[in-house]
Amino acid sequence: MSTTSRLARDPEKEARILMAALTEFSEHGYRKTHVEEIADQAEVSKGLVFKYYQSKENLYLTTLKSATQKFMAIADYNIWQDSEDLVAMVVNATRYKISLQLKFPREFKLLLNAFVQGSQLPKAIGDYVNTTFISNTDLQKKMLTPVLQRSKLKPGVSIDDVYEMIRWIENGYYGRIQEYLGTHPEITSIEDMNEIIEQLTKYFEIFEHGFMASN
Amino acid sequence: MSTTSRLARDPEKEARILMAALTEFSEHGYRKTHVEEIADQAEVSKGLVFKYYQSKENLYLTTLKSATQKFMAIADYNIWQDSEDLVAMVVNATRYKISLQLKFPREFKLLLNAFVQGSQLPKAIGDYVNTTFISNTDLQKKMLTPVLQRSKLKPGVSIDDVYEMIRWIENGYYGRIQEYLGTHPEITSIEDMNEIIEQLTKYFEIFEHGFMASN
Amino acid sequence: MSTTSRLARDPEKEARILMAALTEFSEHGYRKTHVEEIADQAEVSKGLVFKYYQSKENLYLTTLKSATQKFMAIADYNIWQDSEDLVAMVVNATRYKISLQLKFPREFKLLLNAFVQGSQLPKAIGDYVNTTFISNTDLQKKMLTPVLQRSKLKPGVSIDDVYEMIRWIENGYYGRIQEYLGTHPEITSIEDMNEIIEQLTKYFEIFEHGFMASN
Amino acid sequence: MSTTSRLARDPEKEARILMAALTEFSEHGYRKTHVEEIADQAEVSKGLVFKYYQSKENLYLTTLKSATQKFMAIADYNIWQDSEDLVAMVVNATRYKISLQLKFPREFKLLLNAFVQGSQLPKAIGDYVNTTFISNTDLQKKMLTPVLQRSKLKPGVSIDDVYEMIRWIENGYYGRIQEYLGTHPEITSIEDMNEIIEQLTKYFEIFEHGFMASN
DNA sequence: AATGAATGAGGGTTCATTCAT
């Protein structure tokens, strides 16, 4: 009688399976990933994969949750939370996001993929994705708000407006960074990205004061 | 001796198949769509689908091309090309884009999906998608440039910078519109969207002059 | 009301179909030949092929019978019937056979193929083949017999024995000729074959008197 | 840790599948044989057949190779190699061939069929057949040559001539044996064939000395 | 607990045959 668990799963195998699933699902997506390949890569049998995770669908879900967890667990919002001004904050947030992507490229790709596949995935997965991937922006909003409250906004401009536009610019620039990463696969450390991330500052400055020559 | 067709396909059935394919592919994506389902929905036999389109892959490609055509054929860039100022232009462009999406929601979803699936699709399709879906941003750039050249920009701000940021804001706001459409599936006419689109004006005005109270 | 036939078949189309069937069946065999290809080649519709011949199977059978007929009709046994001696007779018979093959290569190939496919063909066809392809040897036997009766045979050697062995040698040599034809596809006239056919004489002479030095 | 197999196929099922494939392919040929039928007959699932043999084509190829092997492995050329004289040698060779056919009737039929189908088969198979089925006659030639060299031949008769004619007669007689076997399906042992095979002697004697009364 | 051989439903594709025009 083991003291640990009723099911007596081997935690190492469990981890290997999840790792392999992460690799495969993030690489090939849900449909083109084969359970056998995962089992092989984890150096366990196909049977064990099913014993531990019941179905391909559930394994995917678990991998998804595990990837989410990994981000949640590690996320250290303080890093950018106590930035002095708005621009620094957003730049730090972006830097932080990129660093996570560089540290966990497969988790990142997996979640992105899941998000994007949306309804093509089995219903249960689609549901999970939809309920999970929202909270993120809320968080960011919460952190930006105090800084924005300290700022003096133009009349007729609400905090929400600014917050939203910040996100748009952030996302837009983020896309540019992705492009850069895509064409420079050799980059694995956030240091290599510092320069490009700093340039985001410029765009926020434009945003703060407008692009039109103030007459 | 007919002067018209060599392949003697029934145009109605052809249309029904393409229509069904559009519906199914846009709804379920490539892998989860079954040729039989398309045939059933088009009220023709599976065999006919293959006679007309040879393979599932080619049917998808054809559906894709047809959707692209539909957009191309209808695209009337003049509608927003001769807008007076930048804001009006971008608002008009957005309105136009939304109107297309409302007119051809499945085509829209199909192309979006194809773009997003990327490498999970059969190679031939991925190739087509990659070679086709680029030109779009170039066009928009070309149209915006003259207007921007007429504008007086802040020192240190380049036309390209502004152009890029316009796109970011446009896209960001576009995302908000999508959300709205998603939660209001009853909307089918661009008129119902006018109000929300007009609000884009506000954001561009903020962008032009900055959100910070100019001291 | 036509005076010709109840079914009012167009004899030209009928002939074209049969011709095309001959070409296709002899080239690709029964299974790999497609009715559509035959119809196209005959410049008629697939439907007409079925109206005239009911089924692919029956069309094959008809083609087979027609090929047989063609050989029968043309076969002029007199050509070699009145050869002077045995050797001349067999050589003439062989030459004649080769000339037929050169004149009707597709018919020849078709019948050979049908014979060889045997039980892989639909039952009705197999049955036909089996019942038809026997009579041939009987005929040859009838013609050789009188000549053999005039010959003085070794004691213990029956006419049937000799007749049979003649066939074996003929067939064996025939195989050699086939090989030659296979490697010289440019040959289309019997004249080009005369030399090689003449060499059969040598073998029959060996056969007549044995190969062992007579003590 | 097993030292034996990496692929862990059940040898009994493997054998049953190969056996069923042999039966079906030899009976119906390549095209008319259905994988499902083979699976049923082997009392395994369709899936297993594909796991073991990947494709119908490869299964056929394997069956072909296995049949070839079976003949090769068992072929004991000594049996007739050290026959005293030419006649004995050829008779023994024939007897041996017939005994193989009686022992492995399906293998025999399969190989014959494959040889005969030739170009109607998928290319890979045709290629295999063509490269494999040649060496046989060469072997026989090598064995006959020393015996023929010891014989005194008539002037103008070469060893090759004699060798070739021997083959013709052997083949011819072999055809007669086939006919006999075809009409006597109850025969399963070489003993039942001894008498008919012995008669080949007579024909070779005729061949040695000719059938014409020597003057 | 762990294995991986075995299963079989399901999907794409072919082609002889039918039938409305």
Add this chain to the structure above:
DNA sequence: AATGAATGAACCCTCATTCAT
């Protein structure tokens, strides 16, 4: 009479899932 578009049974093959060992 003639067409050829339309049909659908039949076939090969894949892969998630099961289960005996």
